Every structure is written in C-alpha cells, then in structure tokens.
Amino acid sequence: MNQRRCVVAVLCGLLVSLVAWAGMMPNLVASWERSTYDTRLQLRGPATVGQQVVIIGRDEESDERFGRGIWDRALFATLISGLGEAGAAVIAPDFFFDGVSPSTRGGEASDRVFVDASNAVGSVVYPIPIQIASNNVSLKAFNGDPAVQRTLSATSPEFDPARLSALKQVSEVHGLLPGVVEFAKGIGHMGALSDPDGVYRRVPLFVNASNRALPAFGLAASIAFLKLAPKQIVWNPHEDLVLTIAQHPGQETKTISLPVDEQGQLLIDYAGRWLDAPFPYLSFVGVWDAIEERRIDELRAAVEGKIVLVLHAAVGADQRETPLELKSPGGFVHANLINTILTKAWLRDISSLWQGAITWVIGTIAAVVVLSSTGWVAFVAVGALVLAYLAIVQLVLAVGGYILPVIPAVVAIVLASGLAIVWQNFNAGREITRLTDVSQRLYRELAVSRDTLIQHESAIERLEEDLDAAQSGLTTKTKEESEAAQYAEELRTQVKAAQINLVNARRDMKTLEAKLADLQVGQHTLDAIAEREIHPLFEECSAMGILTRDPRMLAVFRDIKKLRRSLTPLLLLGDAGTGKELFARAAHTLSPRAAAPFVPVNMAAIPSDLFESELFGHIKGAFTGATNDRVGYFSQADKGTIFLDEVGDLPSHQQPKLLRVLQEGTFYRVGEGRPTTVDVRVIAATNKDLARGVAEGWFREDLYYRLKGIVLHLPPLRDRGGDIALLAEQFICDVATREERDPLPLSQAAQEMLIQHRWNGNVRELKQSMEQAVVLAEGSVLTEHDLRLEQVPPPLE
Numbered sequence: 001m002n003q004r005r006c007v008v009a010v011l012c013g014l015l016v017s018l019v020a021w022a023g024m025m026p027n028l029v030a031s032w033e034r035s036t037y038d039t040r041l042q043l044r045g046p047a048t049v050g051q052q053v054v055i056i057g058r059d060e061e062s063d064e065r066f067g068r069g070i071w072d073r074a075l076f077a078t079l080i081s082g083l084g085e086a087g088a089a090v091i092a093p094d095f096f097f098d099g100v101s102p103s104t105r106g107g108e109a110s111d112r113v114f115v116d117a118s119n120a121v122g123s124v125v126y127p128i129p130i131q132i133a134s135n136n137v138s139l140k141a142f143n144g145d146p147a148v149q150r151t152l153s154a155t156s157p158e159f160d161p162a163r164l165s166a167l168k169q170v171s172e173v174h175g176l177l178p179g180v181v182e183f184a185k186g187i188g189h190m191g192a193l194s195d196p197d198g199v200y201r202r203v204p205l206f207v208n209a210s211n212r213a214l215p216a217f218g219l220a221a222s223i224a225f226l227k228l229a230p231k232q233i234v235w236n237p238h239e240d241l242v243l244t245i246a247q248h249p250g251q252e253t254k255t256i257s258l259p260v261d262e263q264g265q266l267l268i269d270y271a272g273r274w275l276d277a278p279f280p281y282l283s284f285v286g287v288w289d290a291i292e293e294r295r296i297d298e299l300r301a302a303v304e305g306k307i308v309l310v311l312h313a314a315v316g317a318d319q320r321e322t323p324l325e326l327k328s329p330g331g332f333v334h335a336n337l338i339n340t341i342l343t344k345a346w347l348r349d350i351s352s353l354w355q356g357a358i359t360w361v362i363g364t365i366a367a368v369v370v371l372s373s374t375g376w377v378a379f380v381a382v383g384a385l386v387l388a389y390l391a392i393v394q395l396v397l398a399v400g401g402y403i404l405p406v407i408p409a410v411v412a413i414v415l416a417s418g419l420a421i422v423w424q425n426f427n428a429g430r431e432i433t434r435l436t437d438v439s440q441r442l443y444r445e446l447a448v449s450r451d452t453l454i455q456h457e458s459a460i461e462r463l464e465e466d467l468d469a470a471q472s473g474l475t476t477k478t479k480e481e482s483e484a485a486q487y488a489e490e491l492r493t494q495v496k497a498a499q500i501n502l503v504n505a506r507r508d509m510k511t512l513e514a515k516l517a518d519l520q521v522g523q524h525t526l527d528a529i530a531e532r533e534i535h536p537l538f539e540e541c542s543a544m545g546i547l548t549r550d551p552r553m554l555a556v557f558r559d560i561k562k563l564r565r566s567l568t569p570l571l572l573l574g575d576a577g578t579g580k581e582l583f584a585r586a587a588h589t590l591s592p593r594a595a596a597p598f599v600p601v602n603m604a605a606i607p608s609d610l611f612e613s614e615l616f617g618h619i620k621g622a623f624t625g626a627t628n629d630r631v632g633y634f635s636q637a638d639k640g641t642i643f644l645d646e647v648g649d650l651p652s653h654q655q656p657k658l659l660r661v662l663q664e665g666t667f668y669r670v671g672e673g674r675p676t677t678v679d680v681r682v683i684a685a686t687n688k689d690l691a692r693g694v695a696e697g698w699f700r701e702d703l704y705y706r707l708k709g710i711v712l713h714l715p716p717l718r719d720r721g722g723d724i725a726l727l728a729e730q731f732i733c734d735v736a737t738r739e740e741r742d743p744l745p746l747s748q749a750a751q752e753m754l755i756q757h758r759w760n761g762n763v764r765e766l767k768q769s770m771e772q773a774v775v776l777a778e779g780s781v782l783t784e785h786d787l788r789l790e791q792v793p794p795p796l797e
Contacts, residue, residue: 049271050343052225053335054088054280054303056310062284072105073097075288077117079310082291084121087304090185092125092221094311094331097177111177119183125224126176127217130189130207133171151181155220156213157233159206167208167264168193188220192320192333193265199321202265203337205241205258218337225307225342226256235264243341258341259348267347267403269340274328279335284310309335348402355405362389363412370420382417386410460498467491533558544586546579547730550720556583556712563710564590569662571707572685574714577762580685581645583714587683588641596640601633604649611654613670616661622671632669634661638678647707648688652698659703682707717762721755727763728754731770732782744774744782753784 056079066075076093083091101110118124159167168191181187192203206213215223223233223243232244240257241264260266272278282302290299311331319327340346350358362385369381393404467488537554541547546557560583563570570587572580581600588598606614613622617632633642650658661667662682666675684707693699717724728746736743746754759765773786 048339048343048345049278050339052306052342053338054282054306054308055332055335056282056284056287056308057329058284058310058312065285070105072110073101073114074106074110076310077110077114078291079284079287080114080121080124081117082287082296082299083303083308084117084123086296086299086302088123088308089305090123090125090221090224090307091121092127092217092307092309092334094127094190094217094309094329094334096127096129096174097180098174099177115177115179118180122183123185123224125186125188125217125221126181126184127190128176128187128214129174130170130191130209130214131173132191132193132207133169151184151187155186155223155230156206156215157230157235159213159235161211163235164208164211164213166262167206167213168204170207170209170214173209173214185224186215186220188215188217190217190330190334192216192330194320199323200268200333201323202261202267203333204263204265205260206235206264216334216337217331218334219341221307221309221334222338222341225338235260238262241266256341256344259346261349266337266340267349268333268336269345269347270322270324270336271339273322273325274332275325279339307338309338311335347397350402350404355408359405359408359412362409363416366413366416367420370417371423378417378421382413386413389413456498456501460495463491463495463498467495541586544582544589546582546586547727548720548723549726550715550723552715553720553723556714557586559710559712560587561590563587565592566710567681569681569707569709570683571690571709571711572683572714573711574685574687575716575760575762576687577764578714578716579763580714581643583712584641584643584645584683584685588643588681591641591681593640593681597637598641598643599633599637600643600645602645604646608651608654612657615658616667616669616676618670619672622669626671632667634667634678634680635676637680639680641681641683644682644684644707646686647684648686648690648693648699652700655700655703659700659706662703662706717759717766718757724754724759724766725751727766728770731767732774735771735774739775741774744777744780747781747783749784750782750787753787753789757789 076095076097080091080093097114101107106113170189170191173189176187189207189209191207192200194200195202203216203218205216205219208214226243226245228243228245233241234244235241241260243256243258245254245256258266280302287299290296309331311329320330320333322328322333366382366385369385370378373381389409390406393406396402396404534549534551534554537557538549540561541554541557544557546553548554560570564587570584572583574580584600585598588594601615612618613626613630613632615632615634617630617635618626619629620626644658661678665679666677668675690699690704690707694701694704717727725746728751729743732746733743754766761768769787769789772788773782776788777786779786
C-alpha cells in the first residue's frame, strides 16, 4: 500500500475514533462503558468463588417461624453466640441495631442479652447506614455516638487530607445500640452507590465521615478477617489501595493491591446471580435449629474460620439490581465485594486516554485492511478483525481483568471501513478518468505512427521499382549508361534513407504500444510521484505567502514554476479575493527578473482622463497641472514585471492604447515627441470572462490574444473547503499578534459554519470575518455567534 493510502487510513482511524469514543456525547460513552462491563460478566462464565464466605439468609421459612416484622434481638444473640462457639472468624449481620427495643420485642432485657453475646464473641462487624451528601459536599458535621467515633478512630486508617477530600462525603452517620460497638471487630457503611441506570457495579471502599475514613461493610469484614491494623492499610495518591498482611517471623510479607479509582471506588466482580446461590447458603431456621439442638459440630463444619454474612434477604426487602439480575439482597453486593477482595479477582477500568488510543488503533487497522483488499475479501477481513478484537477483549479480561471498550471499537471499525471504501471508490473513479484520457491520447499517436509507416513503406516500394527500371535500362541504353548509373546511385541513397525512416517509424510505434500496454503498471508510479510533489509544493507556496493545501492551487503554482524562465504573457483567471496577486508575485519572484521591480496596477481604479499619464507618464507642462515629469507604470517596471489587475474592466476606447505597448514594447509619454522603449514581462488578471467579452464585442480580440499567452485558473474559496480552516487559523494568529493577545481556538460549530458559508468575497472576506471575530470576541473560544456571518441564500438553479 502506497504512502497516500497509509495517510488516508490513519486519518480515517483518527476521525472515527473521535466520533465513536467521545464526540459530543459523554453520557452515551458512559453507558457504553457500563454495557461493556455488564457484557463481560455475562459472557465470562462463573467467576472464582473463595471458601471464606458463608451466607445465612432470612427466608420465607424464617419469617413463618419468627414473624415478618423486626425480630427480637434475643434471636440474634442466640445466633451470634452459636456462630462464635462454632468458630466463625467474622460474623457480619446485615441488620441495623439502633436505639432501645420496644417492650413488644423484649425491651431492654433483650438488648442486654444481645450486647452481652456480641461482646463475648468479639468477632462481630456491624453495618452503619449513612447518607451520601449531594454534589459531594458535606451537609453537616458527624456528631454521632461517641462510642462509634472511638471505634472508627481505632479501626480506620489515617489518610492525608488531600486523599480524604477526594472521597465521597457523608451528610449523616447513624449511631448503634449503646454498648454493642465498644468491643466490635469493626464497623462499615452500607453505602453501595448505583450508576445512573440503577445498577450496582462498584462500591466506595471508604467515605469521608467528618475527616475520618469509614470503610465499606464488606471491606470492614475483610479487614477483620485478615486481622489488619489501621497502619497496614495504605493508600497513596494515584496508586492502588494496599493491604499488608503480616506473616509469622521469617515468612515473606504478603500484600493485596485493590485497583480503586480517585474516589476510592472498586469494581465488583460478581460471582453469579443470587438465585443461583454462588456462595454456600444456610437458612436462618436451619442454623437456629442446629444451635438449639446443640449440633455445634455440624455447624462448625460449615462456618469455622469463615466470614458469616447474615443477610436481611426476605422477599421484597432491600432489593438491588446487579449486572446479572434485576433483584438481589443489598447485602449480596457486599458478599461479592468480600469475595472480590479475598480472591483478588480484579476488574480494572482503563483510562479515557487509553480507550481513545485503542479505538483509534482498531479504526486505523480496519481502514488499512479495507484499502489493502478488494471486493468481498475486504468485508471478510473486516469481519475477521471484529472477531479477533472480541477474542482479544475476552483474553485481556480473563488474564488481566482489564475492561476494554467494545461498542466504541466496533463502531470505529464500521465507520473506518465505510470511509475507506468511499475514498477507494472516489479515487478509483478519478484514476479511471485519467487512464481513459491517457489511453485515448496514446491511441491517437499510434494511429498517426501507423499512417506514417504505411507512407514510408509505399515510398520504398516505388523507389525499388524505379531502381529495377534503372538497372534494366543499363543493358538496353548504353548511351545513357553514365546517367543511369548516377540515377541508380541516387535511388540507392533515397532507398537507404527511406529504410532508416521506416526503422525509426517502427521503433516509435513499438514505443507507443509499450506505453499503452504498461499503462496499468505505471499507474501507481505516477501516483507516487504526484504524492511526493504535494509536500514540497506546500512548503514553497507557504514561503511565497500562499497558504493552501488544495491540489488545484498547488497545480497552478507548479505550472508557474515551469514558466519561471519564460517571457510568455500570463493570464490569471478567478473570482475577486482568490489570491491572483499573490500568484503574480510568486511568478515574478521565481523568474530571473526577481531583482527588478514588480509593479501592480489596478486597471479599474485608473481615472479615464489620466489613463495615459498613469500608465506611460508625462513631461512637465504637458497639460494643466503637470508641474513635474512623471514616470509611468510601464517605465517603473522596466526590466521587471508589470501586473495588470482587473484588466477586464478596461474601457473599450482605452484598449487600443494598451495593445500598442504590448505589441511594440514602445509608447509615448504625454507631451513628448520621441518614443520610450521598455522591457517588461506582462501578467494580467481578471474575474471576468474575456472570451465572452470578445464574442459580445466589449473586449478587443487582438488584445485578448496578446494577454492570453498562458492561462491559469484559480478556484474560489468555497470549492476548496480544506483551506478554510487553515487560512482562518493563520488570520486569527495574525490578528492576535497585532492586538497583543493570545490566539483563540475555533469551536467545532464555528468550524462547521465557516465550511458551510459560501464566501462570495473569497479569502478577503474570510480575513475580514476573522479580524472582526477576534477583536469583538469575549470568551476564550471563538463560537459561531462571534463570527457574525450573514446567512447568504444559495444561488437559484
């Protein structure tokens, strides 16, 4: 694939990655990322489930026996005592124990039994409901239970103020039943925040409760299980949350690094659906019966050395949506959080920068594949690319836990492939047109060569017949022997010359045939040469003050370079403001006359009564007011170049005066009797159709052909949209430098408005618009309102 196609592929990939990855729709991108995460969980299959978590659920049978309302805390006292006796490492009830129980549920006596049992076991982690502040701003200070404050200070790590300020702020933290928290193994918040679509995908591992780091309920249970002190929990800015596990003396220290975001949130790797029971599950009734019947050994086999979560899992209570199902108990989220931490089954988001880079690379690869293939092969290759990328996504998830973008990448592949196909078809059509023109020209040359060959062959046959006749005449006409011999020698010379011409004609015909046969082979070589010319031409144009990337404008400049040593008159055609004077100056600068003057003359601005005086000059006293000699424009341009701008506006009665100096190179100054001779190169320009003027009679035909020489056309700015943004940025920089201020960038909407505007005044109108926008702009970005462009209706068909 040649250089041009590589550039097209990279640009296609960049364009579609911007559209597919970010564009102007951040909410859509966020939903893409969430759907990517959900798709991973659904396609991945069962996750790793550790042996450290056991769930005890409050189910229908439990409600039938103990009631459907709030239970007596004596029930929990019995449960906690039995689990402690059975060797549970951590007991984490997903029930909130606040205030004093009413008399209908045992009153203070029930509370004392519960407190005594909890403190006796000493391995209980309690949940605390919190209220996350809106807009991440704390509404009031935390003035909760002093016992909760003491426990929080004793069990929570110390984070620096900058880290604390980045955490989610809480507006309210509820207290616990007095006496139960002093001997708690830990406390944790139940604030699992859902995404905008209501799905719980991540949990804030810590929140800021009056400048104290309050851990999540599942994290508090994990910390208690790992027997970590606050100093063993470290979280530096822009790094993972590190849990350092102390080993026995002589053993290597182990660490667990939790990949959290800047707000301390961790992605949860769900082990499965609640209905599929991914964790060992015990019914509350079954555990109660085992404790009552003293089947402690049986219970020990199920819970010894494990974290026991007692969930409020009654039907319709605290139901939350996960990526795998619509309803599951709220405590099930923290069960999966514990499993994620202890099994180290991380799911990692990648940064927005990496998502954009991956999308750009995959889009570029798709464009390269399409540009390198033809027909149905391209579609098969793109399909294979999509499948390969999906396989890579699954592999990266399985090996490293990283969540790669899927929907933006697939969109990028489709868009890049479509753009590449459009460009390929457009380029193919243009090449077919060019090859058709070249083929027709070669066929015409080949036909001429064949006619010439036939003529040479006929001449040789006639000469050979004359030679035979001369040789036979030698035997019969002895008197004319010497004349015949001489005539025969002349014929031999002519035959030899004709044979040489025949050989040359055949060689030329073979050359033309070879060119025609190799036309398809030569196509890519010609493209490569043309491609290599673009950048040098752009650099040379910029050095001449001509800012353009348009191929037609660059072709005009290339033609001017070819004419650098020619004195043939040059006629520049194009709308007003397209840069005709810039190209005229470039033609002068590139010519051997560069050291001599370049004299521009606006023919439309010369008063009719001063025409001869301005162009040819006058002597003192030639007419009233001629107090001094004047050197005319043609004399000023002697040995150099004169640029006759707007020559189409020259009145008909003045055209013969200009024709005379163009024909003879001499003229008479007003009031002077002897002629003046000058040596000038003439470059003319107009925005009018001079050929039409000749046909209609308002422009002289002989003057037209004197000016015509070499004719070059400059396209209007509206037909070269690629130059609009380039020129606008340059004009903005020029005005900002002049006004001593920083350049202002153009908004996307402003760029689109510039491209859609017709620019009847061409570059001159664009420059004035940019000057006005920069001077009057009030913001830090130039918007479509700053441009103040008038809506010009399109021309009537």
